[in-house]
Amino acid sequence: MQKLGLNELRERYLKFFEGKGHLRLPSFPLVPQNDPSLLLINSGMAPLKPYFTGKEEPPRRRVATCQKCIRTPDIENVGKTARHGTFFEMLGNFSFGDYFKKEAIPWAWEFITEDLKMPVDKLWVTIYEDDDEAFEIWNKDVGLPPERIVRMGKKDNFWEHGTGPCGPCSEIYYDRGVERGCGKPDCKVGCECDRFIEFWNNVFTQFNKDEEGNYTKLPNPNIDTGMGLERLACISQDVENLFEVDTVRNVLEYVCKTADVKYHESDKTDISIRVITDHIRSTTMMVSDGVIPSNEGRGYVLRRLLRRAARHGKLLGINKPFLYDISMIVINESREAYPELEEKREYIQKVIRIEEEKFDLTIDQGLIILNKYIEETKAKNAETITGTMAYELHSTYGFPIDLTREISEENGLAIDEEGFKAKMLEHRIIGREDYLSKQSSAWSDDIYSSLDKNLKSQFVGYSENVAEAKVLYIIKNDEVVQTAKEGESVTVILDKTPFYAASGGQVGDEGYIEGNDVRIRIEDCKKTDDGKYLHTGVVEKGTLETGADVKASIDIRRRTSIARNHTTTHLLQKALRNVLGTHVHQAGSLVEPDRLRFDFAHFSAMTSEEIAKVESEVNEKILESLIVDVKEMPIDEAKKLGATALFGEKYGNIVRVVKIADYSMEFCGGTHLKSTSQAGFVKILSESGVAAGVRRIEALTGEAALAYLHEREKLINEVSSALKSSPQDSVKRIEAMAIELKSAQKEIEQLRSKLVSGSLDEVFSNAVEVKGVKVVKARFDQLDMEALRNTGDTIRNKMGSGVVVLGSGYEGKVSFVVMATKDVVAKGIHSGNIIKEVAKIAGGGGGGRPDMAQAGGKDLSKIDEAIDYSIKVIEAQIK
Structure with a gap:
């Protein structure tokens, strides 16, 4: 063969x-x-x-x-x-x-x-x-x-x-x-x-x-x-x-080289070598296919594998990030078959290293806690780590349960799996109750269960802004009622509505429900699982009755602003994928009339160049006036066309697809523009991190973006006026003022030095002697910490032998400096220990070397007392 x-x-x-x-x-x-x-x-x-x-x-x-x-x-x-x-x-x-x-x-x-x-x-x-x-x-x-x-x-x-x-x-x-x-x-x-x-x-x-x-x-x-x-x-x-197959063996040998160990010399060592070899192959492949470490789903699988491998690296004596380096061998061995590995080499290395560094910050502390739990358990002659202990390690120190299990088993202990699961469930229930407590009272199980499940609201808001409707239910104070009067807060359910109910990150519509001598201002709209639209608002005029015929109309200007932001999120996602890579996918969004927020999977902060590139690409597509085409179609047909679905989202057999020319195509149930040019332009305000592997962009479009630019223009004009300069010359004026300020500060420092030098004779004349050691103590409130140190150096050099204790209350900040010459240090003087006691009097702390130390304080009124107390401390130190 x-x-x-x-x-x-x-x-x-x-x-x-x-x-x-x-x-x-x-x-x-x-x-x-x-x-x-x-x-x-x-x-x-x-x-x-x-x-x-x-x-x-x-x-x-x-x-x-x-x-x-x-x-x-x-x-x-x-x-x-x-x-x-x-x-x-x-x-x-x-x-x-x-x-x-x-x-x-x-x-x-x-x-x-x-x-x-x-x-x-x-x-x-x-x-x-x-x-x-x-x-x-x-x-x-x-x-x-x-x-x-x-x-x-x-x-x-x-x-x-x-x-x-x-x-x-x-x-x-x-x-x-x-x-x-x-x-x-x-x-x-x-x-x-x-x-x-x-x-x-x-x-x-x-x-x-x-x-x-x-x-x-x-x-x-x-x-x-x-x-x-x-x-x-x-x-x-x-x-x-499999560990002896050529491509896998090459990875294994590099693991051995990195850890400076040999395979087949110790069963315990072999286990760690095999864990690292297998897990780095898995994680490299997963990262190359867009999986990012997280606490959920496939991201959690990746995190478990990486952290298990990192922990076994520590068992082999590797105390620094190393998996990212070994991933390079995996790439080299498989890049011909899977070219995406080579294409994403730098990206793979970066994701793995970031996760290693994160785990490195927590594992040592987590291991200390787990070892403490193991000792406590053994001291009680018990055989099981409690579920509470396991949950604490999971929630506080990022220890996956299987890692706790593995380490416990190595120490001859089991873990209370059921207790751990119960704690997890309890945490989820508390979170759910907290969430429900923040929702509208119309979401109450009692209210919801009392409604006819066969009655639904027909949504016509994709094509109509106004709808003739009938009032099905009125809910007031957690009860179904027949009428609602002026001034009362209510939730109204209609048989037909143009109001978009909050979902998919898009907020609900606002507007009015009006009838014969009655008007309700609608402030929000949500939807129940069985298709009832909940219009929440206040009766501004008249009395609303169940069964009444009404007209429901949305705030069109507000809806258009929302549509600007929603269509722009689609453009934004596509631009992010083009600039950062195809691993980017939506991790959440908020679409409001005055702003948009877009969360996406990505491993590191975007550079200013990347942000500018994304913003430029989105604005380019807005200026191209691309047609926004919205169609409903069977889900299989949408998938064949290549429409992007939000992972984890449940879709029915018929889906709504939003296609922006040949640029973007996504499953989406939100409201959108007819053309990208209606967005006006986009301005990215910020990019930040919100969770491990998740970044957030906040941006403005349309009227909000224009208002933002007007506000900025106004601010620039005000700054220019204050600088007595034109906007285009303001930067030069600020640079010139900075030079002037620096020169003035230098002159001030020189004057301070002269002022201090002039008072040194008085300082030396007030020197005291403690057990044969000369001590100079003084207060200079006109000096900051740096100047106080320089003054201390000057005094120490002039006095030849002794201790210097200085204090300052400059600009509300308390500072202390203690210095000592070499000969008195030999007698037992330690400036760091002196300053600890001195600063304590003024509510502060600090430390340093035997010959020099500095500290801060909080209480300005205690500076003199603290300086005087130094004499007692010095006296106690001299041998």
């Missing part, structure tokens, strides 16, 4: 199936595209599900891929054994209703025996016990002897998950030799030992299973084959496990 590297095996496989009419597709990102059922792609067929189900048309009926995959259900076992890993590559050839068993089985055999030259006598296959068709193909077409074809039951050789498409499978095994077996007489294919290794699985999706458990044949059966690339490399390179 040929000994081939992992990268060559991947290429051989894909080229082989290209020769069989397959379209080679690049690996899909690890982040599932429009599939909320998955956190991360965990198999070769996962991103192809729409093709198998018929929801989407595949680019070709035959496809071959090498798919990046992440699986983390047994993360705690990674490192403890050489079998477990979180990242792997899955080779796959797929047929979407094209070829079937007659082609799939012989092609698999051809590839492994003719292309890879695997010895036939080492190969075994398994089939489903009732799959005579597969047996015939293996036996008659391929020529495999019956004794090498093993029939197995449903548990091993039938692929199904609940109801839906399913079918038998046929696996190919490689016999690695008796020496790798368990030694039992009945050791055979299917044994748990290391002798027979399954490396290729042909799944024949030919049935549909219904709710009653009946299997019916599919009219167009599919082929879904999978082969672990690392497992194939183990066979080809004749190594024991």
Whole structure:
């Protein structure tokens, strides 16, 4: 058999199936595209599900891929054994209703025996016990002897998950030799030992299973084959496990070099080496596909992996960020297959390093606390870390629960998982109650449950600003009432409304509900889950009655301002992706009439150049007067068109798509402009961080942006007037004044020095002697700290031998300086210890060296007392 590297095996496989009419597709990102059922792609067929189900048309009926995959259900076992890993590559050839068993089985055999030259006598296959068709193909077409074809039951050789498409499978095994077996007489294919290794699985999706458990044949059966690339490399390179495969081994060896350790010298060390090697492969791939460390979802998976690896680095004696450096080896080993790694090299390194540094700030303190908990638990002869302890580590020190579990187990302790979960739940409930307490009383469960669930509000606000409607409900003081009078605050539910209810970051509309001699000013609008629009406001005139016919009209000017900001957020997101990278995605927004706020996933603060570039691009698109086209369409059609969905958002079968020419296309239920030119222009006010990996931009458009510029212009004119200069010359005038000020300050300092020098004779004449040591103490309120230090140096140099104690109350700030000559330091004088006691009198503190120290204080009235107290302190120090 040929000994081939992992990268060559991947290429051989894909080229082989290209020769069989397959379209080679690049690996899909690890982040599932429009599939909320998955956190991360965990198999070769996962991103192809729409093709198998018929929801989407595949680019070709035959496809071959090498798919990046992440699986983390047994993360705690990674490192403890050489079998477990979180990242792997899955080779796959797929047929979407094209070829079937007659082609799939012989092609698999051809590839492994003719292309890879695997010895036939080492190969075994398994089939489903009732799959005579597969047996015939293996036996008659391929020529495999019956004794090498093993029939197995449903548990091993039938692929199904609940109801839906399913079918038998046929696996190919490689016999690695008796020496790798368990030694039992009945050791055979299917044994748990290391002798027979399954490396290729042909799944024949030919049935549909219904709710009653009946299997019916599919009219167009599919082929879904999978082969672990690392497992194939183990066979080809004749190594024991994935950590010894060439590309993985190169990463492992670099880990050893970084930690200055050797593999296979210590079981404990080997665990840490394997953890780091596996986890850095996973994290590098995840970051390259746009995952950013966070406390939720896939971001939390990434954070867990990075922090677990960082912690094992510390166990190996690495006490500085290092994972970002090892990620470079991962990139070098895989960049040919995954060019995005090379393209994002600097970005990957930066994200990983930032997370390492963040964890480094907390892990040492967290470990101290955890070790304290472990000691306390053992002292009580208990065997379990409490849920409260585990939660405290999680919430305060950023310790993932599995890290606490792992360290506890190393110390022979378990953790109270249920108690931890209860604490987490309690935290969520408190948060939810706090949220609900801030909501309108109309959200009360009692109020909501009393309403007819079949009655809904028809929203017509996308096309109409005014609607004739009927009052369905009036809610006042947490009760459903029949009438509401002038001056009363109410929530009104109508059968039809033009009012947009707050959602998707866009605030609700304001306006009026009017009828016969009645007018209600509406200040906000929200929506219940079952489709009732809640118009909250105050009755300004007359009496409102349930069942009344009314006219609902929105504040059009306000709505237009909101639309300006909402359309601009779409432009902003696209510009950010163009400038910063495609990892940018919306993490939240607030669209109001007078401003917009846009939160987005990004790992570091934007530079002023990046902000200017984004602002310029958005304004360019506004000036181009791009048409904003809004359409409703089936969600599958929208996905085919490439519309961007907000991750985690739930969408129905029909979605609303906002398309801005050929520039931007997003799912969105908000209100928008007809043309980008209606936005006027955008002005970015600020860019800041709001959470780990999340940045925020605040900006203005239209009238608000114009008002902002007018205010700035007014401010510039006022400054110019104060400077007695024109706006265009103001900067030069300020620079000239700064030079004048600096010159004046220098002159003041010189005058101060002369003033101090003139009073030095008096200072020296008031010197006292303490146990043979000369002490000069004085107060100079005209000196700041720097000048006070300089004066102290002057006095110390002139006196030759002794201690200087000075104080100042300059501009409301208390300062102290103590200095001592070398000869008195030898007698026991320590300026740092003297000043600690002196400053304490004035409510301050400080310290320093034996020959010089400085301190601050708070109480100006205590300066003299503090200076005088120095004599007692000095007297106590002299030996």
